[in-house]
Amino acid sequence: MERQTRQDPRVMRTKRLLRDALIRLMEEREFDHITVQDISDHATVKRATFYLHFKDKVDLLESCIDTVLDEFEREVSIRHEDEKFDYTIGKPHPNFIQMFHQIAIHFHFYRALLVTNRIPYFTQGLMAVIHEFVSTGINRTEPDDNNLTARREIIIKYVESAFLEVIIWWIEQNMPYSEEEMASQLMDLSIQGPYIRNPVLEAKKEQ
Template identity: 50%
Template sequence: MSKKLDPRVIRTRQLLRDALVELIDEQGYEKITVQDITQRATLNRATFYLHYRDKLDLLYQSSEEILHELVSSIRPPFKEKTDFDLLRSYDQPHREFVYLFDQVAINSKLYKVYLTEKNIPYFATGLKKIIIDFVSSGIHFMEPDDGKLTVPRDMAIRFYAAAFLEVIVWWLENDMPYTSKFMATQLMRITIKGPYIDNPFFK
């Protein structure tokens, strides 16, 4: 069993993480220093080095923590027949789709900064891997037989995962104009049915 962190430690790390996110948003990752971070967090440098080796260590650990929280909130996504019944209705998104957007919304500023900052590519890579696993699980639940798919399974998984990630980035960049449920509903609808009410190729 993992040791529970002292609330003071949690608060200190949260302050440092928030400071890092704010400064990256304002100045870009490369320009900020540990001194900048500690000043913004109203902590001293000695306190910083009790928790992290340098600013890269803070960046990496905060990324891992956020991604771990996301994984914990959406797994396992598909387990019961009732899940499939929900997917039949385009206006009732699977709860895990909603959880995905809820979790992003909780830490929206961090996600927005880490996904759009060019010097933090591994955060987007880590998030994409989580979405790939999520999509793979969903497609397998819906149709485990490769022979009944219109394209190779790996191609479909990568296509939808990349689309999901771009939709999340768009949502964040536009200050989350829609609710988590609305976003989940639209993603489910376009994934299952496509963007057209009536197929334009058969008019």
């Protein structure tokens, strides 16, 4: 039986202080204008201590991103048991709610990396998770291409891009709607589109 090595609590605390300091700084200014000394000062640790744990500020940033993305992917991934969900009950799928919940509990992180800064490494990683979420959902909801209004890959790209922009807007506006309301609206848009009734057909009927 393998023994798992437990990380020293002091090391964990130092790394947390450095990560928190980086995010606070990134909410205020661009990443390129932040130095290791800035991070160390805000974390109240010595510069030498920083280099005991991270090669440079990019290494620290990527460590932060990997941790948050791993959690995001784990919490929003669609599992086999999710197939039993009844989409006709008028409530958002728990995974949709969990998506916005994850953003809410890491609000400062998402704002720093998607609004104040736009970090490609994070954006690409987040989009990859959203892509898997969207494609899995669409493929399970409607596996028949004949029942889709456009090519499957185009629909997936369209929906995942919309998801990301809606998330960014929600963060920019300081989360004006609840997690549940955002989840409900985004799920309805994904399944039904923006119209209750087709406005083109309605206009044609009136002619």
